Amino acid sequence: MNKTNTRKALNPAYRKHKPLRKDVNTFVEELKKCLQEVKISDDNGESEEHIKSHFIQFFNNTFYAENYINTKDRIDLAIYTGKTAKSDVSVIIEAKKPSNKAEFLTETNLNRKALQELLLYYLRERVDNQNNNIKHLIATNGYEWFLFKAEDFYNYFYKNKALLKEYKAFRDGLKDTSKNELFYNEIAKKYIEEVQQTLPFVHLDFTKTNFNKLSDTHLNTLYKIFSNVHLLGHSFGNDSNQLNKTFYNELLHIIGLEEVKDKGKKVISRKAEKDRDYASLLESTIFHLEDRDYLHKIKSIDNNNEKAFNAGLELCLTWVNRILFLKLLESQLLAYHKNNSVYKFLNSKFINGYDDLNDLFFSALAKKEEDRHPRFKDKYQHIPYLNSSLFERSILEDEAFEISALNNDEIEIYNSTVLKDANGKKQKGKLKTLDYLFLFLDAYDFATDGNEGIEDAQETKSLINASVLGLIFEKINGYKEGSFYTPAYITMYMCKETLRRAVVQKFKEQENDQIETFEDLQSYCQRYFKIDDIKRFNTIVNSLRICDPAVGSGHFLVSALNELIVIKNQLGILADAKGV
Known part of the structure; x- marks a missing residue:
């Protein structure tokens, strides 16, 4: 059976998101309450219809208050995409009593009536109602939950032409009976048997779970597997593939920049004269360049009307690049040393002004x-x-000055700042520029890719990792020059389409000439589990060579690496260097 590790079933970006402890605690209490009520109902001999009410309450009290949850035709239970029954069904649920063991799935036998019923409901929705918004299918008796991705039902069942032909004949009354038992016993059972060894599923078993002894890692995964982000595909605030506009706009403010529209496109520019704050990094830098007569010494920047701005911006981006890199480094050091405060160095207590910051650099x-x-x-x-060359003096710093030359004056706080005052409201007033920058960065989570957990604060911090910073600096460094970068979702799509074909071709040439599709390749690989086979298969994938001569931001190469890992x-x- 192809049981999927629960954590690996989650979106990799969502794994890094830290939910608030109070939200996780609420979820756990609602789940425990649901399990208790299901047990009482089953012990009292209540019907499955009655038991479904406990599931509805559980979903409503956790992630799905904004979704309509009810039956649909013969579907036991469904979570809809919207607030009314007019919206599409997104999650199809087959509910059984815990005592009804004969019809419920087991890890070693998926081909039970509960899954056969799910298949019928799925085909009715997908074929008859043309609903392509189905995300998940679930079979549960309260204690156990089997979760299937609709994408897998699409690949294993909907694309099976023979199954669709038999289903339509049954639906149209062309079989010798129109009773559902015929579909379950003579159609669904046959086609499920063909794929049940490879059909992916997640299995949760709470029969003997002591929730008080679960680790944060386990609770984190459990919370997310039931979330609307996972089951419905909702977005979440910490998606590392998306630009964090809140962070981006306030960072521009601290630098002294803004994003404006120019002839239908967004460009980065110096703030309008009436809005300039001379304590911002850019304005302070330009002041020193002009007031101390540094411009005539600068040979690396062309002489024109924009020389002061161009030189000032290049200096500021050099400094901000260093600081943001150091914030990522600080996060890694803290994670590695279990939050030992001696490794927290980007703060006003440790860096008391631009002189200290310059000493840190050089x-x-x-x-x-x-x-x-x-x-x-x-x-x-x-x-x-x-x-790293990042901490070597740049040519422009040699021609002009280092960051220690700036004055740490007070800058007006951004009107949509992420900073909060003692009452939890947006902070107002002024702060010294460097103090503001450090507090602003501390308001975000610069976690490393593997840093997962539960947030104990009152509100979760948005994740700013290397991918998010890459998007931000592509905009700042690219748009000012009229350059446009290929968005990550496009590079990811292009790499997926090309690399999968290339891998299939490699295996066809070196392993089996009957392999035509990626699905064929999955089936082929799943028949081999010996270490020597895994090593050989990895060698085939690793023989691919990818060339990106222009490189640019490196997005294509990073997307290619990520896709190869996903393919394996x-x-x-997927294995380590020893093939394990």
């Missing part, structure tokens, strides 16, 4: 620990050396 990060001046060794003992995972051959 006297700590740019030098090996043994080469640092004695006056800095204690302060920066927990700061690693970074062998779906083929069941």
